[in-house]
Amino acid sequence: MEHYPVMLNESLDWLNVRPDGVFLDATAGLGNHSRAIAERLVTGRLVMHDRDGESLEQARGFTADYADRITPVRGRFSELRQTLDRLGLSKVDGLLADLGVSRPQLTASERGFSFMNDGPLDMRMSREENVETAADLVNFSSEEELARIIRDLGEERGNGRKLARALIRARPILTTGQLARAVMSSAGPRTGPLHPGTKVFMALRLAVNSELEEVEALVRMLPSVVASGGRAVVISFHSLEDRLVKQGFLTHARGGRARILTKHVVRPSEVEVRTNAASRSAKLRAIEIV
Numbered sequence: 001m002e003h004y005p006v007m008l009n010e011s012l013d014w015l016n017v018r019p020d021g022v023f024l025d026a027t028a029g030l031g032n033h034s035r036a037i038a039e040r041l042v043t044g045r046l047v048m049h050d051r052d053g054e055s056l057e058q059a060r061g062f063t064a065d066y067a068d069r070i071t072p073v074r075g076r077f078s079e080l081r082q083t084l085d086r087l088g089l090s091k092v093d094g095l096l097a098d099l100g101v102s103r104p105q106l107t108a109s110e111r112g113f114s115f116m117n118d119g120p121l122d123m124r125m126s127r128e129e130n131v132e133t134a135a136d137l138v139n140f141s142s143e144e145e146l147a148r149i150i151r152d153l154g155e156e157r158g159n160g161r162k163l164a165r166a167l168i169r170a171r172p173i174l175t176t177g178q179l180a181r182a183v184m185s186s187a188g189p190r191t192g193p194l195h196p197g198t199k200v201f202m203a204l205r206l207a208v209n210s211e212l213e214e215v216e217a218l219v220r221m222l223p224s225v226v227a228s229g230g231r232a233v234v235i236s237f238h239s240l241e242d243r244l245v246k247q248g249f250l251t252h253a254r255g256g257r258a259r260i261l262t263k264h265v266v267r268p269s270e271v272e273v274r275t276n277a278a279s280r281s282a283k284l285r286a287i288e289i290v
């Protein structure tokens with residue numbers, strides 16, 4: 001399964017990869033960005049990190065030509081400080097985070113992220129993590145809790161309560177297809193460009209994986225994991241994530257811990273959006289630690 005790397009050249013430029021540096025790809029995915037970083041290293045090293053062991057295995061295969069300079073490691077952003085300590089690294093010279101899920105994670109029916117392919121309602125980014133699945137949330141949360149998730153994480157301000165009620169009526173919901181049908185029963189047939197299920201699926205995915213908490217933790221810890229003069233580049237696809245990145249960078253800049261390099265958010269080129277529609281909502285921001 002292909003996954004086009006998003007803003008590959010832009011990421012490498014903003015990251016300023018030095019041939020002798022130690023770099024961290026916090027979101028290895030299929031290893032596209034990792035491979036491009038490793039290609040530019042001579043005496044340097046790349047820590048190739050992901051919370052999903054299955055993705056990490058694929059990334060390991062895709063970067064096998066550069067295995068001598070790559071350390072693959074599984075972990076979550078929120079555990080990054082401990083992960084680096086375990087590797088004997090105090091800080092890295094640059095960090096890249098290309099947030100969200102990869103195309104194979106999103107489209108594999110057995111991972112349960114997609115309403116296009118019917119599968120078990122899972123949505124865990126890592127099947128090794130012992131966290132609640134989307135089915136657990138949908139079937140066992142209270143109406144208030146479900147409404148809050150849909151309203152706050154799906155940005156469905158007006159419809160949270162109505163959609164939560166429809167999900168509760170349709171219980172048990174065990175597959176992505178059943179969830180999509182339950183949402184449709186409340187929202188009605190598709191009228192705009194978005195499938196009515198898009199926002200509910202997104203909200204559940206963010207909740208299952210504590211994605212916003214993870215991004216917040218990552219941005220907060222940047223000065224303690226990236227060396228002075230080193231850079232951090234973050235690509236986000238969701239407005240709630242981008243807001244956290246922007247606010248976190250501003251807080252570091254105001255506190256004298258970092259300099260914001262991207263005065264304006266960087267967007268993919270028209271050519272990239274034309275060849276890879278999934279890149280259209282990407283936003284890249286970069287800082288340099290002082």
Ligand SMILES: C[S@@+](CC[C@H](N)C(=O)[O-])C[C@H]1O[C@@H](n2cnc3c(N)ncnc32)[C@H](O)[C@@H]1O
Pocket residue numbers: 003004005006026027028029030031032033034049050051052055075076077078098099100101102125214215
């Ligand atoms: C968009 S994909 C990265 C794609 C990769 N840059 C490429 O081009 O091949 C995002 C990856 O980040 C991982 N990820 C998301 N949140 C994470 C977290 N909190 N900690 C570690 N990895 C995470 C996902 O498992 C997924 O593999």
